Amino acid sequence: xxxxxxxxxxxxxxxxxxxxxxxxxxxxxxxxxxxxxxxxxxxxxxxxxxxxxxxxxxxxxxxxxxxxxxxxxxxxxxxxxxxxxxxxxxxxxxxxxxxxxxxxxxxxxxxxxxxxxxxxxxxxxxxxxxxxxxxxxxxxxxxxxxxxxxxxxxxxxxxxxxxxxxxxxxxxxxxxxxxxxxxxxxxxxxxxxxxx
Numbered sequence: 001x002x003x004x005x006x007x008x009x010x011x012x013x014x015x016x017x018x019x020x021x022x023x024x025x026x027x028x029x030x031x032x033x034x035x036x037x038x039x040x041x042x043x044x045x046x047x048x049x050x051x052x053x054x055x056x057x058x059x060x061x062x063x064x065x066x067x068x069x070x071x072x073x074x075x076x077x078x079x080x081x082x083x084x085x086x087x088x089x090x091x092x093x094x095x096x097x098x099x100x101x102x103x104x105x106x107x108x109x110x111x112x113x114x115x116x117x118x119x120x121x122x123x124x125x126x127x128x129x130x131x132x133x134x135x136x137x138x139x140x141x142x143x144x145x146x147x148x149x150x151x152x153x154x155x156x157x158x159x160x161x162x163x164x165x166x167x168x169x170x171x172x173x174x175x176x177x178x179x180x181x182x183x184x185x186x187x188x189x190x191x192x193x194x195x196x
Contacts, residue, residue, distance in 0.1 A: 002062035004054040004069065005029035007039075011046035014081045018053075018069045018088065020062040026052060038076065038083035063089040 003026065007017035017039055021028035029050050032043065042048075054065055066088035074080020075087075114122040167174040168184035170191040185191075 001055075002057050002059045003029070003052050004057070004062050004065045005050060005052050006069070008049040008051065009042055009046045010049065015073055016042055016076075016081055016083050018066055018073065018082060018084060020066045020088075022059060022062075036083060036085050042083065 001024075002020055002022045004018065004020050005026070005028075006015050007019075008014065009016050019029065029052060032040070035043075053069070054062070057065065070082060070084055070088040073082050075082045075084055108116060112122070116122075116125075164177075165174045166177050166180050168180060168188050170188040171184065173184060174180070
């Protein structure tokens with residue numbers, strides 16, 4: 001089932017966004033992530049009221065209702081009040097394409113939960129992720145767990161070091177070059193007379 005929601009800005013007391021979603025807990029209506037730049041600028045300036053306009057709709061009904069309301073209020077670039085970028089009907093529940101998944105992955109690379117979700121939401125998002133993974137395993141049958149485990153077999157292969165060992169000319173110890181250079185040769189305790 002789907003629903004249609006609206007966002008009203010309190011400084012002007014006017015509707016500035018119409019949206020739809022198919023989530024069961026209305027989280028999309030209240031979330032700030034995945035919003036366009038105009039929406040973010042307005043919400044920085046003023047408080048917003050979120051209201052569910054229509055609920056328990058089929059997805060197609062929600063899409064047509066969103067299109068109808070966007071036409072009724074008009075988009076900002078066409079002289080209306082709405083900051084919606086499209087004429088509606090797409091929603092937020094479409095699966096990402098492979099290209100868009102790659103773009104998202106690249107954009108989030110090397111970022112922490114704090115960078116992505118903001119300081120106050122970071123711990124909550126981390127907990128959500130942990131609970132999601134826990135449910136993924138807790139709700140699976142024994143056979144399903146075995147299948148899921150096999151998917152991950154071999155992904156954590158031990159690192160095979162192809163470095164040839166080298167020998168310190170002063171003390172005769174041998175090992176990987178990266179470690180030997182750090183503790184031996186001109187730094188060797190036998191050579192320097194100092195203990196490392």
